[in-house]
Amino acid sequence: MPDSEGDSLSQLPPQQQPDNTSFFVGKLESCNFKNVIRIFKSITIKKAACFYVTERGLKIIVQESGNYQVTAYLQRDIFEYFQCLPPAPLKEIGFKVCLDILLNCLQMFVEVPGETTTGQFTYKADGHPLCVQLEQSGFFTSCDIKTMDIITPAVDVQFLEKNLISRMICKSDCFRDALHSLLAFPCRSFEVRVTKMAPYFLLRTVCDNVVCEVTVSKDSDFVERFQCDEETTFSYRTVLIRAAMKPLLISEKTSIRIDKHGVMALQFMIRNTENDTVSFVEIYGVPEQEPEEDD
Amino acid sequence: MNNHNPVMKCSIPAPHVKTLAKAINTLSKIGEELHVEFLGDELVLRAVSAQKSAFGCFKFQADFFIEFRNDYVTRSRQFAHKDAHNRFRFHMKSLLPIFKPYNAAESQLEACEIEVDSGECQMHFSFVKKCRVVHKYTVCVMETTLLQTAYTRKDTKSHVIAPARLLHDIVNHFQSKVPEITLHFQEKWFTASNYTADVPDFHQVSQMELTLDMEEFEAYEIDQPTALTCTIREIKGIVSFLTTFTFPSDVTGSTVGLPVHLYFTEPGVPLLLYIESPNQYEASFVIATVEAGPDAPHHPDYQQQGNATPRSAPIPLPSNGSKALSASSRGKCQRSENDLTSANGQPQQTDDGSDSGPSASASRRADVTTPASTSVTRKLIGYDSSSSLMTPRQTQQVAKEYLAADSDEEGDGDRDSDQEV
Numbered sequence: 167m168p169d170s171e172g173d174s175l176s177q178l179p180p181q182q183q184p185d186n187t188s189f190f191v192g193k194l195e196s197c198n199f200k201n202v203i204r205i206f207k208s209i210t211i212k213k214a215a216c217f218y219v220t221e222r223g224l225k226i227i228v229q230e231s232g233n234y235q236v237t238a239y240l241q242r243d244i245f246e247y248f249q250c251l252p253p254a255p256l257k258e259i260g261f262k263v264c265l266d267i268l269l270n271c272l273q274m275f276v277e278v279p280g281e282t283t284t285g286q287f288t289y290k291a292d293g294h295p296l297c298v299q300l301e302q303s304g305f306f307t308s309c310d311i312k313t314m315d316i317i318t319p320a321v322d323v324q325f326l327e328k329n330l331i332s333r334m335i336c337k338s339d340c341f342r343d344a345l346h347s348l349l350a351f352p353c354r355s356f357e358v359r360v361t362k363m364a365p366y367f368l369l370r371t372v373c374d375n376v377v378c379e380v381t382v383s384k385d386s387d388f389v390e391r392f393q394c395d396e397e398t399t400f401s402y403r404t405v406l407i408r409a410a411m412k413p414l415l416i417s418e419k420t421s422i423r424i425d426k427h428g429v430m431a432l433q434f435m436i437r438n439t440e441n442d443t444v445s446f447v448e449i450y451g452v453p454e455q456e457p458e459e460d461d
Numbered sequence: 462m463n464n465h466n467p468v469m470k471c472s473i474p475a476p477h478v479k480t481l482a483k484a485i486n487t488l489s490k491i492g493e494e495l496h497v498e499f500l501g502d503e504l505v506l507r508a509v510s511a512q513k514s515a516f517g518c519f520k521f522q523a524d525f526f527i528e529f530r531n532d533y534v535t536r537s538r539q540f541a542h543k544d545a546h547n548r549f550r551f552h553m554k555s556l557l558p559i560f561k562p563y564n565a566a567e568s569q570l571e572a573c574e575i576e577v578d579s580g581e582c583q584m585h586f587s588f589v590k591k592c593r594v595v596h597k598y599t600v601c602v603m604e605t606t607l608l609q610t611a612y613t614r615k616d617t618k619s620h621v622i623a624p625a626r627l628l629h630d631i632v633n634h635f636q637s638k639v640p641e642i643t644l645h646f647q648e649k650w651f652t653a654s655n656y657t658a659d660v661p662d663f664h665q666v667s668q669m670e671l672t673l674d675m676e677e678f679e680a681y682e683i684d685q686p687t688a689l690t691c692t693i694r695e696i697k698g699i700v701s702f703l704t705t706f707t708f709p710s711d712v713t714g715s716t717v718g719l720p721v722h723l724y725f726t727e728p729g730v731p732l733l734l735y736i737e738s739p740n741q742y743e744a745s746f747v748i749a750t751v752e753a754g755p756d757a758p759h760h761p762d763y764q765q766q767g768n769a770t771p772r773s774a775p776i777p778l779p780s781n782g783s784k785a786l787s788a789s790s791r792g793k794c795q796r797s798e799n800d801l802t803s804a805n806g807q808p809q810q811t812d813d814g815s816d817s818g819p820s821a822s823a824s825r826r827a828d829v830t831t832p833a834s835t836s837v838t839r840k841l842i843g844y845d846s847s848s849s850l851m852t853p854r855q856t857q858q859v860a861k862e863y864l865a866a867d868s869d870e871e872g873d874g875d876r877d878s879d880q881e882v
Contacts, residue, residue: 345593
């Protein structure tokens with residue numbers, strides 16, 4: 167154990183005092199707290215999630231190896247109080263937490279209507295549990311969630327602007343409808359085609375005897391920005407769509423970027439309507455090796 | 462080989478797409494495959510059940526579409542009916558997911574275009590949405606032959622018009638697990654009951670009956686009192702098709718209050734249901750009914766038509782009632798209270814008065830009134846499993862004879878009637 171400290175639970179009722187030695191402390195106000203739960207829910211695809219704390223905020227990564235990586239960014243601004251004190255040489259703090267359990271703890275009071283809940287995350291040091299303290303109308307609850315060390319860090323996706331070959335920013339409704347249509351028939355992969363001429367943006371699936379194509383013109387009112395430097399066609403696994411569906415449902419805008427290696431970055435802008443702050447969830451997907459290989 | 466393949470294309474305005482989606486959904490409850498035909502200036506959808514015990518047909522007419530193009534008509538009208546190139550067959554499971562989102566009103570939709578590429582054996586369904594978004598499905602088609610029934614409305618003797626709401630109430634009165642119902646058309650009243658004669662474990666079965674006065678129907682012309690037993694599934698499908706337009710309290714739909722015409726003659730001969738929305742579409746369904754055996758004990762009222770005495774003679778038992786049946790389970794084919802009277806004071810049900818099986822104590826009565834101020838009687842009574850009526854399998858055989866017959870068709874002019882199997 168890194169250092170000896172008093173029993174955290176016994177300190178609780180007076181107030182959730184941020185202590186100056188903890189690696190990470192993040193305190194959330196009621197409306198941001200609800201939004202954070204919404205975001206956590208949308209990325210709960212796998213059990214374990216890697217939490218990275220930097221000066222700029224909190225980053226949560228869920229990874230399905232070989233397929234996609236989901237990242238949620240909770241920037242520093244949405245926290246009422248934010249403290250990041252990584253041990254000397256490091257610039258970030260990383261730990262792994264079971265997202266299901268964390269979500270269960272956070273949602274303990276949320277369902278009560280008309281009540282406001284505030285929450286605070288505290289991670290004292292390596293090997294310590296993540297302490298989640300909730301307060302609602304003077305009632306305090308503290309949950310300690312066991313953390314794990316990150317042994318194999320999440321893949322650092324190098325998505326460089328200079329490699330970018332196509333980009334589209336559209337309203338999420340439009341993209342959601344498109345993905346719903348693609349999912350109507352079960353199939354393994356889907357194709358994304360971005361062209362300089364019509365149809366501009368095309369999503370396509372082929373299953374047994376049905377071909378589904380969704381086209382979005384660059385002139386559509388749904389499309390905010392369209393850029394195509396090079397005509398691209400890449401195939402991705404359908405699991406990527408399924409993972410993208412949840413954050414997509416709560417998002418306002420979607421950005422689709424593809425680089426020259428075929429790595430697709432879907433970024434969802436999630437607006438908290440109560441205080442007009444925005445957070446982002448990003449999904450990186452790698453293309454299928456050779457879509458037509460089997461044939 | 463021909464660069465100018467004939468084009469069959471139609472465009473459906475957004476408010477009508479829901480109707481088309483519901484029609485396909487209704488037909489999916491009948492058969493596994495959908496048969497589509499571009500016939501003159503009509504789009505015809507048909508389905509037949511696997512056992513050929515039910516057949517459904519929707520005909521969408523010119524006013525239903527924004528645009529309708531059928532090159533087969535302009536080229537050779539006289540051969541249009543003979544040619545198989547305007548007929549296609551699909552698996553329901555490849556069409557249902559396409560139309561599923563449009564079963565409910567879809568605000569973004571502008572139109573649905575259906576186009577056939579006869580050269581490539583593909584049919585394209587394009588859903589054109591607002592703001593230049595298109596969802597397009599390409600489905601491979603299979604060839605098919607003409608599918609039609611040999612039984613038409615002209616062949617029937619009785620005609621009843623039921624408001625959609627009434628049919629909805631009747632059908633939904635029965636539990637979802639009830640497979641078949643019997644419709645008793647009496648001279649003055651109508652009774653619907655679940656058909657329990659084939660149920661193996663009769664201890665767990667309750668019989669329900671719903672009695673309505675003939676005034677509830679818009680028209681009630683019956684040749685002779687008839688008891689028709691048919692599967693409820695198809696009727697439910699038709700009712701759900703109608704009710705989506707009628708009930709959700711919107712008065713905008715053109716099909717509000719669309720009545721259902723029922724045509725029939727006698728047990729064993731198909732029941733025809735017919736709906737028409739003028740100039741837009743018409744739907745007809747042919748449903749097989751169980752053939753009444755010579756000793757069918759089925760319903761006392763049917764046996765004693767016009768009998769005004771509350772107590773009547775015992776119901777004749779099936780002639781084969783002696784086969785390995787205990788005395789307690791035998792002879793309680795229909796048991797009920799004799800004090801049940803309908804609105805017009807006539808008896809609804811008679812007591813067989815025979816030996817007292819255990820079911821007598823189980824008999825009870827609950828009067829339920831539907832929103833349509835209908836007098837409804839629900840009973841729990843025992844029954845005899847030794848009835849000699851047909852099993853559903855037999856029903857299907859009877860139906861097969863009607864559906865597979867190669868005779869004149871359903872009022873579509875001079876068409877060949879090759880039946881596809």
